[in-house]
Amino acid sequence: MVLSSFVPVSQESHFPIQNLPFGIFSSSAKPERRVGVAIGDYVLDLSVLVQAGLLSIEGCAGDVFAQSTLNDFMGLGRPVWKATRDRLQQLLDSNNAELRDNQAVRDQALVPQSEVTMHLPANIGDYTDFYCSREHATNVGIMFRGKDNALQPNWLHIPVGYHGRASSIVVSGTDITRPAGQRITPANKSQPIFATCAKLDIELEVGWFVGTGNKLGERVEIKDAKDHIFGMVIMNDWSARDIQAWEYVPLGPFLGKNFGTTISPWIVTMDALEPFLVDGPAQDAPEPLPYLKESQPSAYDVHLEVQLKPAGSAKTHTVATSNLKYMYWSVTQQLAHHTVNGCNLREGDMCGTGTLSGPNESEYGSFLELSWNGTKKLNMEDGVERTFLEDGDEVNLTGYCTSQEGYRIGFGDCRGKILPCPYQ
Template structure:
């Protein structure tokens, strides 16, 4: 058994960002306001532009001009270089940060410029996201929602066990963790006033616990990505809170699906965790034998990830976050590789920086439910916090934080950091 890789940078045991992780993101500082690429290591960010300008990344095969690639406000150019370059770069960074490598360890002047405390940085969206697709891939979530609105006998639509259902979202309203969002307003109806719609702020504002994944190298228009090759086209994953106005959504979704109830804001965690960093947590996913998928969606290897997913809420006026949900990525029925294969099977071309999300990830027990719609059963049940505060849906001033991690058998933790946002009052309370 090889010795455990260690960094000269101090990393606490419960940090999400040990040297075994090396997630990529985009950051800026007060001293250098132009965003550039970095990786997280412990409580610090390693400025890849700074170490590249110092010549410490020049030996990476396939990375012709690392300073030019990493001195950019987005990861798209790096993503487009392909998996061999992503992997070689991550390994080179791990070597550079290791306790036995003197190049950065013994260069205190470069360290002072290249290692920045995370508390001193501003994080940005990690890529220029040209397109965003949201899937609906948790069987438990789809079943719960179906039971609520169609009854137990018709919970899943006839196509659900045959295709990863999805819809095209709005890339322009994707925001990075820490961005506060205003409560949306729109058309809705209520049981007390169901003769016609009225315009008002959403009264059923919800979170959705999701995982997002970024396309690295895309595919030409007309040529699909095979499911067996899909991992080579996925750069990595982030956490996603797909905020949802359930009452606006309920009125609009027939016949073409979600629209204004979803596109007012979607929050992403800032660090993209590579699939290589998650490889040790691969497990078998849910059985897909009844019915079996069509041939282009069939997979022969482990395709699910055993990653704990947690939602915490801090109600307005409270001093602390409390956990409302503990789910797991392994519960998801359709894998991220099946999602990508299905997305391109008709010849749809994906591009570097495109993002997809899994849809709400719920598990078999109530404590695993990934939305307030399920936890409150569409408002029928109240969620009670330790100070006695009650919620069915989100109030103005409530904060939601999502996090995800898994502890390795070797003693370190691979995590995603935080995906946080607060609900501000609606700007448009009057009838339109």
């Protein structure tokens, strides 16, 4: 029998009782930020459940759900995360009267999503972005180095990454200002100009949050890595491709990346994603070193979409689809590699997968690939054309898993609108 909630949930909803992602929200009636989970078109206020005596988890103080970030809850570890989710599923079960028939508590605890403001789910101390899609890395390599040198020599041996900027991570719905900086022109590739970005791009990514960290000098073994990951979000690592092209040698991305990274507000737990584990790409030529070898499936079948609402248009276009299962280096391999030198991760730290492109052109996760660095146009059905993003364009990234029973485990929206650069 498929578990169902007494809260109405449509079949297209990203938030059935099988999901219950965690987030931080506030409302006009109660402006304090606090912990909630998404169920259908509602947010379940966990602080209300604690006050009503309905949510008591061993090893978890009740005031953790009245806090403005999830960091302390994340730090309690996977047994507590799982016990909390299990109890919430029990309370929301259509056959359980505890909350269903307690009208006074229900009225306080279930807040329509249309009435809430979502916030960053964690205090993100550090942010690392990886580069783990073989298709994306190959496409970019072909563009700039040719087919014979598409992948750098280290790419099939390590999950490549760089340290990003945590302070400019924003929640879905936050506008993004077009950046300015140094860039070169086709006519002069050695003398830069200062100008607004002309190649503003998106990156279709998944972000994952560290739950329990590790001590400085200690590594996380790959067999234990999943227990350190609290959950995942959809992520858009906005990119200024022309600024990035000038600056990235020799030390990598800097101003081309750190002006904004958008994430969806709901963190989908690894337990909710567990039914959608699949085998990832083969890693046998070459085989990973022992500390990166996995004996169990570690990829996730998550359908991903890039949606564009062009400036001045009322229509939203799906310009690309992809899937998390295409990713070459798994999130657990990313975590194991991140800590193999003794680097200490902390609760609330976030990592990104890098752009998630698939094998077909319709599955490219960036405009850099979709337009092949501006050499061809994306033609939409209402006559709109794009190579890169224009001011006023609105991008939404989204993703979901579909179960055999027909319900979806989704992430909601990861949305941002481009504002003009104020420095002309």
